[in-house]
Amino acid sequence: xxxxxxxxxxxxxxxxxxxxxxxxxxxxxxxxxxxxxxxxxxxxxxxxxxxxxxxxxxxxxxxxxxxxxxxxxxxxxxxxxxxxxxxxxxxxxxxxxxxxxxxxxxxxxxxxxxxxxxxxxxxxxxxxxxxxxxxxxxxxxxxxxxxxxxxxxxxxxxxxxxxxxxxxxxxxxxxxxxxxxxxxxxxxxxxxxxxxxxxxxxxxxxxxxxxxxxxxxxxxxxxxxxxxxxxxxxxxxxxxxxxxxxxxxxxxxxxxxxxxxxxxxxxxxxxxxxxxxxxxxxxxxxxxxxxxxxxxxxxxxxxxxxxxxxxxxxxxxxxxxxxxxxxxxxxxxxxxxxxxxxxxxxxxxxxxxxxxxxxxxxxxxxxxxxxxxxxxxxxxxxxx
Amino acid sequence: xxxxxxxxxxxxxxxxxxxxxxxxxxxxxxxxxxxxxxxxxxxxxxxxxxxxxxxxxxxxxxxxxxxxxxxxxxxxxxxxxxxxxxxxxxxxxxxxxxxxxxxxxxxxxxxxxxxxxxxxxxxxxxxxxxxxxxxxxxxxxxxxxxxxxxxxxxxxxxxxxxxxxxxxxxxxxxxxxxxxxxxxxxxxxxxxxxxxxxxxxxxxxxxxxxxxxxxxxxxxxxxxxxxxxxxxxxxxxxxxxxxxxxxxxxxxxxxxxxxxxxxxxxxxxxxxxxxxxxxxxxxxxxxxxxxxxxxxxxxxxxxxxxxxxxxxxxxxxxxxxxxxxxxxxxxxxxxxxxxxxxxxxxxxxxxxxxxxxxxxxxxxxxxxxxxxxxxxxxxxxxxx
Numbered sequence: 001x002x003x004x005x006x007x008x009x010x011x012x013x014x015x016x017x018x019x020x021x022x023x024x025x026x027x028x029x030x031x032x033x034x035x036x037x038x039x040x041x042x043x044x045x046x047x048x049x050x051x052x053x054x055x056x057x058x059x060x061x062x063x064x065x066x067x068x069x070x071x072x073x074x075x076x077x078x079x080x081x082x083x084x085x086x087x088x089x090x091x092x093x094x095x096x097x098x099x100x101x102x103x104x105x106x107x108x109x110x111x112x113x114x115x116x117x118x119x120x121x122x123x124x125x126x127x128x129x130x131x132x133x134x135x136x137x138x139x140x141x142x143x144x145x146x147x148x149x150x151x152x153x154x155x156x157x158x159x160x161x162x163x164x165x166x167x168x169x170x171x172x173x174x175x176x177x178x179x180x181x182x183x184x185x186x187x188x189x190x191x192x193x194x195x196x197x198x199x200x201x202x203x204x205x206x207x208x209x210x211x212x213x214x215x216x217x218x219x220x221x222x223x224x225x226x227x228x229x230x231x232x233x234x235x236x237x238x239x240x241x242x243x244x245x246x247x248x249x250x251x252x253x254x255x256x257x258x259x260x261x262x263x264x265x266x267x268x269x270x271x272x273x274x275x276x277x278x279x280x281x282x283x284x285x286x287x288x289x290x291x292x293x294x295x296x297x298x299x300x301x302x303x304x305x306x307x308x309x310x311x312x313x314x315x316x317x318x319x320x321x322x323x324x325x326x327x328x329x330x331x332x333x334x335x336x337x338x339x340x341x342x343x344x345x346x347x348x349x350x351x352x353x354x355x356x357x358x359x360x361x362x363x364x365x366x367x368x369x370x371x372x373x374x375x376x377x378x379x380x381x382x383x384x
Numbered sequence: 385x386x387x388x389x390x391x392x393x394x395x396x397x398x399x400x401x402x403x404x405x406x407x408x409x410x411x412x413x414x415x416x417x418x419x420x421x422x423x424x425x426x427x428x429x430x431x432x433x434x435x436x437x438x439x440x441x442x443x444x445x446x447x448x449x450x451x452x453x454x455x456x457x458x459x460x461x462x463x464x465x466x467x468x469x470x471x472x473x474x475x476x477x478x479x480x481x482x483x484x485x486x487x488x489x490x491x492x493x494x495x496x497x498x499x500x501x502x503x504x505x506x507x508x509x510x511x512x513x514x515x516x517x518x519x520x521x522x523x524x525x526x527x528x529x530x531x532x533x534x535x536x537x538x539x540x541x542x543x544x545x546x547x548x549x550x551x552x553x554x555x556x557x558x559x560x561x562x563x564x565x566x567x568x569x570x571x572x573x574x575x576x577x578x579x580x581x582x583x584x585x586x587x588x589x590x591x592x593x594x595x596x597x598x599x600x601x602x603x604x605x606x607x608x609x610x611x612x613x614x615x616x617x618x619x620x621x622x623x624x625x626x627x628x629x630x631x632x633x634x635x636x637x638x639x640x641x642x643x644x645x646x647x648x649x650x651x652x653x654x655x656x657x658x659x660x661x662x663x664x665x666x667x668x669x670x671x672x673x674x675x676x677x678x679x680x681x682x683x684x685x686x687x688x689x690x691x692x693x694x695x696x697x698x699x700x701x702x703x704x705x706x707x708x709x710x711x712x713x714x715x716x717x718x719x720x721x722x723x724x725x726x727x728x729x730x731x732x733x734x735x736x737x738x739x740x741x742x743x744x745x746x747x748x749x750x751x752x753x754x755x756x757x758x759x760x761x762x763x764x765x766x767x768x
Contacts, residue, residue: 200627
């Protein structure tokens with residue numbers, strides 16, 4: 001059925017109608033007092049969502065733009081960067097660091113696994129001369145559905161003295177992520193994820209320690225230059241013409257997030273992800289990230305049952321149940337499928353998704369107790 | 385009156401309702417076959433509008449992002465770049481080139497003036513060792529309303545051998561701009577201008593000569609990397625999650641441009657700009673760019689009558705006639721005001737604007753023959 005698709009991909013995620021209606025309004029002048037007022041509210045609300053006292057910048061770009069905005073304002077040619085890689089997006093940090101001329105070293109684990117505190121501590125303890133300037137991390141790894149223990153890892157990095165630069169693209173809003181409290185030096189995210197806004201905006205916040213490193217950066221990116229953005233944020237403005245409509249939509253979405261409360265929003269994502277995981281296990285599906293402790297609350301990766309293909313599952317879900325789930329990326333293509341529960345998702349969405357997945361798998365010949373998925377889901381959701 | 389503002393600023397410009405309605409649809413997955421089909425149409429139609437056989441890239445960014453995308457893929461530290469500066473946006477090229485580590489030399493004229501072929505030829509003739517690698521130019525200078533003769537200037541640059549990199553942000557769609565025919569090596573533009581789409585997308589096209597220089601670039605920008613975008617364009621895709629909604633709106637806007645025809649669209653802008661200029665002169669206003677030959681067809685800069693302030697003119701136009709015109713920028717603030725006739729503008733819009741300006745100036749005590757502006761405008765428009 002056309003125009004009824006429910007997006008369960010890890011982004012773009014479902015957008016509330018009230019947000020879409022804001023976006024649908026004719027753009028206003030980006031230097032008008034009206035838009036300045038919108039920016040004032042948005043900048044303030046972003047600090048609430050990011051749980052920081054530092055400025056939060058809005059870039060008109062993809063989430064990858066904000067990742068570039070992080071490293072291109074910090075790295076000088078030859079700087080040593082340690083990249084903690086648990087999937088494609090961890091690897092993207094490494095590629096960006098290399099594009100800045102950094103000497104990149106990786107700690108890499110198999111897809112689905114996470115970086116343990118021991119691994120990181122061992123490597124940083126060896127760095128007795130403090131050569132490692134910066135460590136990149138991924139909070140929720142969108143390509144696998146695994147999530148690092150950012151709080152502990154950033155604590156270890158702080159003790160060493162390097163900067164921690166965290167990809168919070170699919171974690172901010174969905175999982176507790178507290179830069180000021182945990183000592184995350186730079187944190188980035190994107191609009192089409194937990195923020196419930198279409199793609200086109202990305203966010204970055206940096207603390208004073210990161211600003212000191214910025215001041216030593218010889219060629220900060222012009223488009224993403226922190227200095228220009230800080231000046232603009234403090235004047236309720238933007239350095240260049242931003243995506244006005246998306247920012248008006250963001251203003252509306254941030255009000256919804258404040259109404260729900262960021263802690264409640266985090267708790268909703270946890271409740272949904274854990275209930276979904278239990279439901280999937282109840283219909284004999286194997287989860288790619290086996291341990292709930294290492295699981296993202298925004299994306300769940302699932303192995304297809306033996307003899308049933310990922311494309312067939314996705315095709316039936318899309319064509320007959322109007323649900324779009326994601327394939328695996330790169331080497332995980334056709335090996336896993338991914339269900340997003342990120343942003344504007346309610347209990348009913350989960351019930352319909354698990355029910356539809358049961359229907360699809362049943363038609364594809366998968367053996368399981370019919371109804372066990374929805375029953376388990378409902379029990380878990382009711383437990384809270 | 386709320387929600388009835390007519391944007392006569394140089395961007396964002398008026399957006400057709402059909403485009404806004406496309407943007408208002410819920411985003412679809414950026415890796416879906418449906419979105420790939422949208423991209424296929426958009427990439428093909430962009431080549432039509434840019435009048436080129438080369439690929440046209442879509443960046444999710446401000447127009448300034450595309451300017452960075454041009455230079456950050458071409459410049460190595462120490463490269464010599466000649467910047468032809470006729471206003472703020474010409475100067476922005478110089479700042480971006482400097483941020484890339486280039487050695488920048490400027491040919492600069494007073495605001496309102498243009499670069500003559502003689503000035504450029506003299507400097508390039510002196511460069512007997514071919515040290516100048518790249519020349520940046522502005523087609524329509526948004527800050528002043530002057531327009532360079534890009535065809536002639538790019539011909540001179542081609543003879544020298546340097547690359548020509550042209551800011552077509554407010555010229556593409558509004559003024560003839562033919563990269564393949566004129567030998568423009570790199571051309572950039574933005575969605576919120578002649579394209580009749582809200583801000584958030586920027587465009588870049590480069591020819592084979594520019595690609596050879598790209599291949600020698602040591603640290604091309606990761607986010608704006610030409611190589612990644614070329615690969616994606618040819619697969620009807622994008623490297624990162626783009627502003628899906630804006631691209632769906634762009635698809636609709638490009639169909640309107642094709643229906644009108646790019647030559648007709650250029651001719652409409654010329655007809656509008658020249659009629660507006662005649663009308664403004666008829667009500668005793670002085671134009672900042674005196675010679676019609678040097679005038680942009682998308683922005684007209686006007687000096688306020690003696691004793692009447694720019695803020696007063698703008699305030700009355702906005703509050704009582706729902707028309708937003710732009711102030712001057714930087715050193716031209718309060719010295720000029722700027723009327724955009726860019727993109728989705730019809731004869732009626734011009735008639736109401738000139739009439740409203742007559743009403744405002746009349747209330748502010750300006751001496752002129754009432755009605756002469758609208759009469760002159762209509763006569764000129766009827767002449768075609």
